[in-house]
Amino acid sequence: MTDDTSSLTGLLASAERTLRLEQQAIGALVARLDGDFERACELILACRGRVVVTGMGKSGHIGSKIAATLASTGTPSFFVHPGEASHGDLGMITPGDVVLALSNSGETAEVTALLPLLKRLGTPLISMTGRPGSTLARHAEAHLDAGVEREACPLDLAPTSSTTAALALGDALAVALLESRGFTAEDFALSHPGGSLGKRLLLKVSDLMHQGARLPQVALGSPLRDALLEITRQGLGFTCVIDPEGRLAGVYTDGDLRRTLDQFSDLSSLTVDQVMTTPGKRTSPDTLAAEAVRLMEDNRITALAVVDDDGRPVGALHMHDLLASGVI
Template sequence: MTTRTDSDHDFLASARRTLDLEQQALAALAARLDASFEHACRLILACHGRVVVTGIGKSGHIARKLAATLASTGTPAFFVHAGEASHGDLGMVVESDLVLALSNSGETAEITALLPLFKRLGTRLIAMTGHSGSTLARHADAHLDVSVEREACPLDLAPTSSTTASLALGDALAIALLEARDFSPEEFALSHPGGTLGKRLLLKVADLMHTGAELPLVNHGTSLRDALIEMTRKGHGFTCIVDAEGRLSGIYTDGDLRRTIDHHGDVRRLTIDEVMTFGGLTIEADTLAAEAIRVMEQHRVTTLVVVDTEQRPQGILKMHDLLRSGIV
């Protein structure tokens, strides 16, 4: 094999040619979509079990990704390696399941060997191949045509355009099913609880706020001295001020203290009513933490008072809590 030096090869031209060929393959795939795709979607929606996605080689890698995408978007699915299926893993498949088999040639021996077993089990079969007349396509209940005019590989050998087409059609299938099921962001988050996506969609203010003895709180008429003691004791850099019914009237912060000293000099005789900031930004406990971030960023603050429907303080939420949760 002859190895060229860096100066002998136009890497950018090669990359653009590859992307152009794969883009052409996807355009042709989109134009070719027909009732077979709709039939495949309806078969999956009618399935009372799981979608068992199988393949081998490069198609196996695409199949594994497709199974993961289906499972995370509302369609119960898992991947079975076609080579392992005939050595015991086929025991995972039951009659109520549906098999989605990927093979560009449609003649992959490890998959075609399973066809009689699928028939015996009574499972429905969707084939995704590049050859509509292949063995796999002919025995399937629905066939998804992912044929390409040529691979991006200049030798027309390495699976490139064909795997791109299979990957894209798999995504199209998953999203079509997601939309048909009216799959919600909350349902999506339930399958992603450990990641940032899940945290943004599941984590609420109530999960992060400081409550009870951690909540800095003083009543109207409290001396500024006692209010400062409360702020120091709770260590959050501010305190809430409430009326006789326990409703939030305003807040007093470390920044307010600096302004108080500038304007009043001797602060020993002041009450909190004379120097407090009326109002204050609030949020409710059942609000998503992601929304709390938006409010903080919009108003350029680092703390929110958490209130109930009667505007009674229930806790406080700090930007530090959001950062520590990993949601930001």
């Protein structure tokens, strides 16, 4: 075995050991979920203000992520650096808030220095530490035990397993609150309007469809030639076929044209209703764009007629519109 191979084997072994230790650290949290976790949830659900998360060093980085996760899942939250809090930022915390303080040791000076001030404000404190008997844990209304047997670091010094456990416990808290609030995918999208997820959950067919003069349509009984000209003119790969009452009778697509050429040698005498697809796939303006994508994919089509409650065409939607919008 070459030195390079030995080195690579050692690297993989180290990575596997780290992941297993952190996996064990997260698994051990389950047995420690107790009434304090429920109490923490109750304090946050009853909170009239926001959840203020604080922590120093690596715990601070984890706390910042927990605050962001809470805020994006229906629990107003922000992060305050404990050092800055003692020098003016404490004014950001109000009696109506709840403070979630992270410290693996539970003795971090910058964090414990806030305890008298929080008591004076009457702001409820939830602690997340690795030591249930620590100063921070003892002074909290609810304590979340994120302790680990050992760090993944071979020196048992660098925060690794402990920060992973704290992050996972923060996620558990956020999800429990999310479910308790009945937070929906639409609520989540409102917090993420600029992302692809927000677009999938917020955009409707009416936001993307072609309408008015851009709606391809011909009357029932029209010569096939007229339907082909309309498809070419609008460039959407299909046209709606409208009955005398203005309702969608069917559609004629590029795919239908290929089938027509296979079946008929002379197209000059054909009318569109002889070769159109009935009733034709359709959707409504209020359908989520993501649902329209699924309908197209399930039926292997690239365009849809958009109809109102009476079955009258009001628009046309093409896969290209969905691609351009970022829905897919």
